[in-house]
Each structure stands twice: as structure tokens, then as C-alpha cells.
Amino acid sequence: MDNLLVINQLTYKRNMRVLLDDVSLSIPAGSIIGLLGDNGAGKTTLMRLISGAATNYSGSIIIDGEVDKPTMKGLVSFSEQLNGAATDAKLEDLAKFYDTIYPEFSMDNFNQLVSNFNLNLKQKLSQLSKGMRRNFVISVTLARRVKLYLLDEPFDGIDSMKRKKIIENILAWMPDDASVIISDHHVTDIANLLDQVVIIKNRTIVNQIDADKIREEYNQSIEEYYESFYKEVNDHA
Amino acid sequence: MQFDDKVPIYYQIKQYIYKEIIIEHLNPGDKLPAVRQLAVDLTVNVNTIQRALSELVEEEVLITQRGKGNFVTTDMEKLVSLKQHVVEEQIEVMYDHLTELQVTPDEVLEYLTAYMKQRKEQDNG
Numbered sequence: 001m002d003n004l005l006v007i008n009q010l011t012y013k014r015n016m017r018v019l020l021d022d023v024s025l026s027i028p029a030g031s032i033i034g035l036l037g038d039n040g041a042g043k044t045t046l047m048r049l050i051s052g053a054a055t056n057y058s059g060s061i062i063i064d065g066e067v068d069k070p071t072m073k074g075l076v077s078f079s080e081q082l083n084g085a086a087t088d089a090k091l092e093d094l095a096k097f098y099d100t101i102y103p104e105f106s107m108d109n110f111n112q113l114v115s116n117f118n119l120n121l122k123q124k125l126s127q128l129s130k131g132m133r134r135n136f137v138i139s140v141t142l143a144r145r146v147k148l149y150l151l152d153e154p155f156d157g158i159d160s161m162k163r164k165k166i167i168e169n170i171l172a173w174m175p176d177d178a179s180v181i182i183s184d185h186h187v188t189d190i191a192n193l194l195d196q197v198v199i200i201k202n203r204t205i206v207n208q209i210d211a212d213k214i215r216e217e218y219n220q221s222i223e224e225y226y227e228s229f230y231k232e233v234n235d236h237a
Numbered sequence: 238m239q240f241d242d243k244v245p246i247y248y249q250i251k252q253y254i255y256k257e258i259i260i261e262h263l264n265p266g267d268k269l270p271a272v273r274q275l276a277v278d279l280t281v282n283v284n285t286i287q288r289a290l291s292e293l294v295e296e297e298v299l300i301t302q303r304g305k306g307n308f309v310t311t312d313m314e315k316l317v318s319l320k321q322h323v324v325e326e327q328i329e330v331m332y333d334h335l336t337e338l339q340v341t342p343d344e345v346l347e348y349l350t351a352y353m354k355q356r357k358e359q360d361n362g
Contacts, residue, residue: 032282164280171277191242192281212245212285221242
């Protein structure tokens with residue numbers, strides 16, 4: 001498989017603090033990757049940098065062979081793009097807004113996604129429950145036809161039935177050659193979905209491994225592997 | 238479908254399809270759902286389904302028709318030996334567990350016969 005995303009020696013500092021420290025990572029095309037790590041380990045920062053939200057880093061990020069920032073932004077859909085949206089806006093107006101700013105936004109796909117989630121487009125963003133808001137975020141994120149989807153804690157505060165619905169929509173809607181990176185600290189939610197697991201700790205990537213390899217060679221669940229890995233590294237530190 | 242997260246998912250999908258064939262939810266010559274559909278139904282990713290299916294094709298349990306999809310083999314001999322193989326695997330697990338407890342092969346047979354007698358009465362009663 002070709003690599004869709006290649007990150008080399010990425011270091012990012014802000015206000016004298018190191019937020020990401022020498023991160024190198026390659027993500028194959030057409031795969032689902034679990035980005036696992038404690039709160040504060042650097043998951044969201046890494047996703048922000050991949051999405052092109054900040055550029056003053058050292059090292060390189062290459063997406064689908066591209067290094068040109070505006071081109072790269074058109075290849076990535078990040079679930080946090082809704083931060084800063086006006087909360088008194090109706091969902092349908094927000095969708096129109098995204099349709100104008102993102103050339104690869106598909107209103108057809110969006111409409112099908114929101115109907116799968118039973119969302120009412122006449123509602124305002126501020127009227128949505130936490131779960132409905134998540135569903136709306138996922139709908140907007142997946143309605144863009146891109147190469148790389150970054151879903152930051154998509155199941156945070158979502159009950160298990162709704163989780164399943166979100167997962168089904170991810171599986172049904174991701175384009176064949178696209179990849180998805182999902183960050184989570186409740187690994188069990190997404191364990192079945194993953195091709196690979198990337199473990200991030202103390203602002204750097206400490207491991208990348210095939211999900212079925214964990215089960216086959218270590219006879220461990222992904223959760224056990226992830227937790228033991230964290231513990232092991234702590235013990236040696 | 239509930240997965241055991243300690244067992245490779247592709248392996249569990251293979252077992253699931255074996256079972257569907259053995260209990261005739263899938264019959265000889267039946268077409269399997271599209272890969273993407275199976276992925277959504279079982280909530281696993283497309284690559285994992287692909288891996289399970291390609292191993293089943295290699296084992297000739299499934300036959301791929303170009304552009305049409307995957308079909309259950311119509312080779313009855315193959316299907317009979319599939320069932321034999323799956324049953325044997327289950328017995329093997331049980332046998333290994335019992336010999337670990339130092340139960341002798343003769344005792345295994347005795348225990349099994351007694352258990353089946355008891356179970357039959359239970360299930361019929």
C-alpha cells in the first residue's frame with residue numbers, strides 16, 4: 001500500500017513549550033488508524049498540524065505527495081473545523097457555508113448523512129444535545145470528499161447505540177482510497193475498526209503496529225496492549 | 238456481531254462465514270454481500286473483510302467471479318470437509334483443555350458419553 005501521509009521529524013513548539021517532539025509517522029492509503037494516548041499526550045495537536053491549522057513547525061508533513069499548504073488543506077477533513085461556528089446559526093445555513101468554503105463538500109452526501117442521524121436541519125447548533133452535535137460534526141466532516149479524515153475523540157460523551165451509528169456511517173462513507181485517523185482514549189469503542197494502532201505518549205509517537213498483530217502475536221486486546229505499553233514505558237522511565 | 242478483542246478480527250470473520258455456511262444461512266452458490274456492506278454489517282473495516290475473504294477464496298470455500306463478487310462454492314466435497322474441519326477444531330480445543338487437566342483419552346470418552354447422556358435428558362426434560 002502507498003503511504004497517504006508521511007510525517008518526518010515533526011517538532012512543534014509554542015510559548016516556549018514543546019507540544020510535539022520529533023514525531024515521524026507513515027499512514028497507508030485506505031486504512032483506519034487509531035491514534036491512542038492520554039489526555040495531553042499530543043493527539044489533538046498532531047491532528048491540528050496535519051490539518052494545516054498551524055505551520056510554524058520544524059520537520060515535514062506530506063499528504064498524498066503534496067507539500068503545498070493550500071493543496072494539502074483540500075485533502076484533509078478535520079472534525080474540529082466546527083469550533084468557532086456561530087452557535088445561533090441553523091444547521092442548514094452552516095452546511096451552506098461549508099459548501100461555499102470547501103469545493104469538495106458534497107451537499108448530497110451531507111443530506112444523506114444527516115438523515116441517517118435523524119438530524120433536523122432547521123435547528124440551531126446551540127439547540128443540539130452533545131450527541132446530536134457530534135453527529136452533526138461527523139456529517140460535516142464526512143461530507144467532504146477528501147483523502148484523509150481526522151476524527152478527534154468522535155465518541156466522547158456518546159452512548160453505545162449512537163456510537164455504532166457513527167461507526168457505520170464512517171464505514172459506509174469513507175472513499176475507497178481514503179484513510180481515517182481516529183483519536184480515542186476508550187480504545188474498546190473502535191478496536192474492531194482499526195487496521196493499525198499508533199500510540200502517542202509525552203508528545204511523541206512511541207509505537208505503530210497492526211491491530212491484528214497485537215491479537216495474533218501478543219494474544220492481547222488492543223486495550224491491554226495500549227495500557228501495558230503505557231505502564232511499561234512508565235516503569236522504565 | 239460481538240468480537241473477542243484478543244482474537245484477530247479477520248480470523249473471527251472467517252469463523253463466522255464458516256458457520257453461516259454450515260448452518261445453511263449461506264447455501265452453495267449463494268452470493269456474499271459486497272465487501273463494503275459486510276464491513277458496515279459487522280462494523281469492521283474493509284481491509285479486514287478483504288483479508289478474511291481472500292483467505293476463504295484461497296481455501297476454495299468461496300469462489301470469486303470477476304466483476305460479480307464472491308460466491309459460496311458448489312463443490313459439495315469441499316463443504317463436507319469444511320464442516321469436518323470446523324468440528325474437529327472445536328474438539329481439538331476441548332481435548333487440549335482436558336489433557337491439560339491430565340484426563341486420559343479413555344476418560345475423555347467416558348466423560349463425554351456421560352455428559353451427552355445427561356445433557357440429552359436435560360434438554361428433553
